[in-house]
Amino acid sequence: MSERKIRNMEEFASVSGISRPTVSKYFNDPASVRASTRARIEAAIEQYDYRPNIYAMNQNRQLTKNIGVVVPYLADPFFGEIVRVIERRCIEAGFSPSLFSSHGEPEQERDILDTLRSLKPAGVLLAPLGRLSNKSAIEAFCRDVPTVLFDSNIEGMGEAFVGSDNYSFVSQTVEYLSRTGEPPCFFEMKHPANPNANKRRRAYLDMMERLQLEPHVMQVDGTGWAFEEIGRNGAHDILSRKALPTHTVLCSNDRLAIGFLSACFEAGYKVGRGTDHDLRVASHDDHPFSRYTCPALTTAAHNYASVSGHAVETLFRLIESGGRFQTREETLFAAHLIMRDSA
Amino acid sequence: MSERKIRNMEEFASVSGISRPTVSKYFNDPASVRASTRARIEAAIEQYDYRPNIYAMNQNRQLTKNIGVVVPYLADPFFGEIVRVIERRCIEAGFSPSLFSSHGEPEQERDILDTLRSLKPAGVLLAPLGRLSNKSAIEAFCRDVPTVLFDSNIEGMGEAFVGSDNYSFVSQTVEYLSRTGEPPCFFEMKHPANPNANKRRRAYLDMMERLQLEPHVMQVDGTGWAFEEIGRNGAHDILSRKALPTHTVLCSNDRLAIGFLSACFEAGYKVGRGTDHDLRVASHDDHPFSRYTCPALTTAAHNYASVSGHAVETLFRLIESGGRFQTREETLFAAHLIMRDSA
DNA sequence: GAATTTTCTTTACGCGCGTAAAAAATAAAT
DNA sequence: ATTTATTTTTTACGCGCGTAAAGAAAATTC
Numbered sequence: 001m002s003e004r005k006i007r008n009m010e011e012f013a014s015v016s017g018i019s020r021p022t023v024s025k026y027f028n029d030p031a032s033v034r035a036s037t038r039a040r041i042e043a044a045i046e047q048y049d050y051r052p053n054i055y056a057m058n059q060n061r062q063l064t065k066n067i068g069v070v071v072p073y074l075a076d077p078f079f080g081e082i083v084r085v086i087e088r089r090c091i092e093a094g095f096s097p098s099l100f101s102s103h104g105e106p107e108q109e110r111d112i113l114d115t116l117r118s119l120k121p122a123g124v125l126l127a128p129l130g131r132l133s134n135k136s137a138i139e140a141f142c143r144d145v146p147t148v149l150f151d152s153n154i155e156g157m158g159e160a161f162v163g164s165d166n167y168s169f170v171s172q173t174v175e176y177l178s179r180t181g182e183p184p185c186f187f188e189m190k191h192p193a194n195p196n197a198n199k200r201r202r203a204y205l206d207m208m209e210r211l212q213l214e215p216h217v218m219q220v221d222g223t224g225w226a227f228e229e230i231g232r233n234g235a236h237d238i239l240s241r242k243a244l245p246t247h248t249v250l251c252s253n254d255r256l257a258i259g260f261l262s263a264c265f266e267a268g269y270k271v272g273r274g275t276d277h278d279l280r281v282a283s284h285d286d287h288p289f290s291r292y293t294c295p296a297l298t299t300a301a302h303n304y305a306s307v308s309g310h311a312v313e314t315l316f317r318l319i320e321s322g323g324r325f326q327t328r329e330e331t332l333f334a335a336h337l338i339m340r341d342s343a
Numbered sequence: 344m345s346e347r348k349i350r351n352m353e354e355f356a357s358v359s360g361i362s363r364p365t366v367s368k369y370f371n372d373p374a375s376v377r378a379s380t381r382a383r384i385e386a387a388i389e390q391y392d393y394r395p396n397i398y399a400m401n402q403n404r405q406l407t408k409n410i411g412v413v414v415p416y417l418a419d420p421f422f423g424e425i426v427r428v429i430e431r432r433c434i435e436a437g438f439s440p441s442l443f444s445s446h447g448e449p450e451q452e453r454d455i456l457d458t459l460r461s462l463k464p465a466g467v468l469l470a471p472l473g474r475l476s477n478k479s480a481i482e483a484f485c486r487d488v489p490t491v492l493f494d495s496n497i498e499g500m501g502e503a504f505v506g507s508d509n510y511s512f513v514s515q516t517v518e519y520l521s522r523t524g525e526p527p528c529f530f531e532m533k534h535p536a537n538p539n540a541n542k543r544r545r546a547y548l549d550m551m552e553r554l555q556l557e558p559h560v561m562q563v564d565g566t567g568w569a570f571e572e573i574g575r576n577g578a579h580d581i582l583s584r585k586a587l588p589t590h591t592v593l594c595s596n597d598r599l600a601i602g603f604l605s606a607c608f609e610a611g612y613k614v615g616r617g618t619d620h621d622l623r624v625a626s627h628d629d630h631p632f633s634r635y636t637c638p639a640l641t642t643a644a645h646n647y648a649s650v651s652g653h654a655v656e657t658l659f660r661l662i663e664s665g666g667r668f669q670t671r672e673e674t675l676f677a678a679h680l681i682m683r684d685s686a
Numbered sequence: 687g688a689a690t691t692t693t694c695t696t697t698a699c700g701c702g703c704g705t706a707a708a709a710a711a712t713a714a715a716t
Numbered sequence: 717a718t719t720t721a722t723t724t725t726t727t728a729c730g731c732g733c734g735t736a737a738a739g740a741a742a743a744t745t746c
Contacts, residue, residue: 008731009733010732010733018694019694021695021736027733051457053731054398055463055731056402056733059398060701060702060735061733080416080418080444083417083444084418084444091454098441099443100442111434228632228635258635262634351703363703364724365723377713377722396701399702400702400704402702403702403731689744689745689746690743691742694742695738699734699735700734700736706727706730708725713722714720714721
């Protein structure tokens, strides 16, 4: 396949028999050259395995083909899955995605935005930490770089937000639980990092009121992103104090529920919906691990594919529109109930 | 903090009162300029918020300050955790880590190596897919780029390997299980993607022979990285056929065990070490979720901190040594047993 | 086959920074 | 205060590619 080593575009142009400006044009958009020219260039690429120097390509260019993808916590498989879909679609569209995780730390998130700025990306898909995010840093960043928020909304920031409709999650789980048995109490962190948590609590209260049922919100201590641990500790505390107001528990998210179920098991509570069970537990997110809990978790699922797909498409439109939308777009996808054994 | 916008290093040099070559020297190594000069530059950075153009910095440089980090599957929180530690240490050492996930696909892995090559990284930390990896592509890559393998070893590739000692995992779990009850059978995938799996099976057979016990290896079908699903399906199959040769099961890794435990629960088998339990299950890895299984999983833990720490340090030494070691280094860290409730 | 449109070639400049060499300035040592 | 060692400045070139402009070549239209 190779003959001699090509050092730069000049050399490549000469061996491929095409002028350098045309070759340059090709690499910026293969469709911008005539089909016969494209074929000759691609044959030469195949033969000499040449790739333009990405640093030289980008240094004299205002807008690169890079796309930044930022998630709050990569050790959460939920984001692992989303990232996979996003990465693939970016590559298919001819962009180079760069992946970053804030690892739950606001300073990290800030540093990432700084790094991202110097990468001069064409656009950024940002899932912010939420409550702990440095709002002004994000706001300043969004002014400079075309940004689409996803997963967690921060009012007014970025040109668009794509996520799931928290009300849709909670209304379905509350409706289902109330219809099939005792209405649920709501289990959550006292100071949730993620703004979705607040929306879910409000949706719970709203739904209970609408159904003319008495709401019970249980808030457990704990900060950070070790939700399972927080859920487990909180559940142990509540169970040992026999402080559970109902025998049906709706957790704010699956990771809390995973901890909750673990505590139930350890404390000897049988979870499930038969008469021989002590309590029912349901949750939201359809976390990749939620079907392996014991019992398998009944939960409301994100429309993963739609959220990640639409986030990417929105960013592409944004880039094509020159980085600005007339009005900020907000797209929320509905959840769907996944019936398993826990409730 | 800001006054006027600095466009390039020339301007920055003039406003900071230092010549451009000295400023350039500073950015390549702050310690290489006199303390008083450094202070003046840093004051100016603070004041004008200037950052050199990374593309211009790197285009005319053989060796950048980039470090590539490649993991096989990012939706596995195990790698999420490792990545976090690695990223932080790279940044502390003044490098810019770029994160990539093969998402379980060999073509992805290959593409990542291509991308990485054009990033001209100072070094790469690569956790290969394993059996499915394109060996020749990795070999060619390692010839061009200083590379340290971690997690999965591929014989002879890269300048070093840092990982865990699979024998240490298995010897401890087998010893413990045999000492405290019925000796274990071994539960694994028939065609594991990861080479560690083969080492663990051999270690199991070896240990059983050494203890003069009869080994039983159960291999379940399934390909890909959905280990929990594979473990669950395999367990359901074995349990329904009552084909379990012993009442003590040692899973090759925690993700299989998570699926196994899920199946046990669903099939009504009580897992644990009391007399009122049906079987014991143990495993290897100390996956972040393994303490939230029901019951919590007894497992042999990686020395996460040592593996990721030593991998990074080895890469730094490799970079300082000019990208080559006289002989390929292999460092294996011992596991330690984590006693929980499942065995 | 001539006129028109599209595509390519030639020429040339600039991007922001690395880096080399020689001269100048500063600090440290005697 | 002088010598010596270290650091900085000045000057200058090059990296690999983007890109603009004008003319040449090729494809398309009539």
